[in-house]
Amino acid sequence: MNMSRSPLIRFTKLLLDFMFFSGILICITVPFIFKEAGKYFSIFKDYYIPYCVIFMIAGVFALIILWELRRMFHTVIKENPFVKENVTSLKRMGLCSFIITVIMAVRLFFVVTPAALVLVTVFVVAGLFSLVLSQVFDQAVTYKLENDLTI
Template sequence: MNNKLIRTTKLLLDFMFFIGILVTVLMFLIIKLYGRYNIYFKDNAISLTILFSLSGFFAVLVIFELRKIFKTVIDDDCFINENVVSLRRMGNYSFLIALITAFRLIIYITPGVIVVVVVFLIAGLFSKVLSQVFDKAIIYKLENDLTI
């Protein structure tokens, strides 16, 4: 693999992970500040803080699982059961983000909210299917290792 691509991707995942934690922790302050410019955020600060913080928490967990998977790619050992578990978890977290975001539709309907729900539903399905692909690949790998 291209070392520059690996380093760049690793740095991006690390950056997103730590910034995601920071933004999630500071969500109430961010929403209060933005509420100065957007009346919707001012009037719904508490409910938006809860929804965005929960979504942020699960998004950070998705990135955490991606970082674990990425480490196995760096180690050139990606067809392992831990990655199957990580992909399943990522699917669950994505479905939860879609569900949490769908609650925002009760407060205020925007095309962006609908897009986020659809994107995370697709991400959840993709993660679940990919976990099954990895699971099969591990079985084939183990059978192949036993044959040799």
């Protein structure tokens, strides 16, 4: 089966592209969004500058994760996912996840919310998962290269 024709693959690619490009738009408009939100929620007014900085920096690292996922997805479409570039992408995604964890933990100094605690937990797990998966992919690449040399 041609991977690029799979409805699941096409949907996932479109979803990643949408998330990436809308994420850029959201990062750029954070100051405007938070200024408007400050009219309704005092937390955005009280912590406008720190929240803008925190969420924009976290947003950039989230965009890097999405960029790496999109890069990896191209190898899935080409039916060649076990390449060193994907190992590097997974390591970068793990590092970005840990950076987002730290940034969201800093947010806890301003206001502790269940959502912030969930984000910290999610990005710790995502970081660990990415690093473990990078090791799995690294081993798969090694096996693939050994098999290619054998043939």
